[in-house]
């Protein structure tokens with residue numbers, strides 16, 4: 212690929228954190244910011260983002276299954292998502308803002324469920340060795356706070372949200388470990404702060420690291 216073609220490729224930004232960390236609402240605000248800078252933006256999510264991926268999401272969030280089945284379905288949905296949505300958008304020069312990506316599998320299925328992370332390193336290489344996020348925003352929050360936020364919402368909890376506190380704390384630690392080994396890609400925020408403070412940080416981080 213020539214240098215000019217490289218420059219045209221869009222940026223890939225992922226939003227991560229335990230359930231209830233507030234990343235999804237900040238993703239919407241970040242998309243507006245990037246659009247204001249004159250870029251085309253595609254917002255999407257995992258598991259999901261394609262017709263097949265959304266069906267898999269429905270199963271993953273509701274049906275009991277073996278933990279390895281769960282992990283493999285996450286990567287199967289991701290393969291489809293990359294092929295159908297993420298890669299074509301980046302190649303067109305669009306920016307892709309994605310609510311969760313492979314870091315979530317390392318955090319939930321390895322940290323939370325206890326599966327071997329080396330297997331995920333291989334799957335990651337297989338499924339998207341050539342595509343990695345340019346920036347990953349990690350919204351860090353203790354489960355004692357996040358769990359209360361979820362409990363305050365008037366809706367049924369999904370399979371992950373129903374997990375015990377120690378599961379969520381392991382997920383949190385696994386995210387922080389991922390961030391520590393890739394500081395050039397990650398930016399971590401204490402998500403137990405006022406919404407406008409976090410939003411400003413999101414904006415500044417994207418402006419400085421990607422624009």
Ligand code: TMP
Nearest residue numbers: 230257258285311312315316319371372
């Ligand atoms: P969401 O609530 O952020 O939309 O994500 C749905 C749930 O799926 C969330 O509890 C985290 C979980 N998840 C995994 O366990 N592994 C993954 O790889 C992804 C993408 C999500």
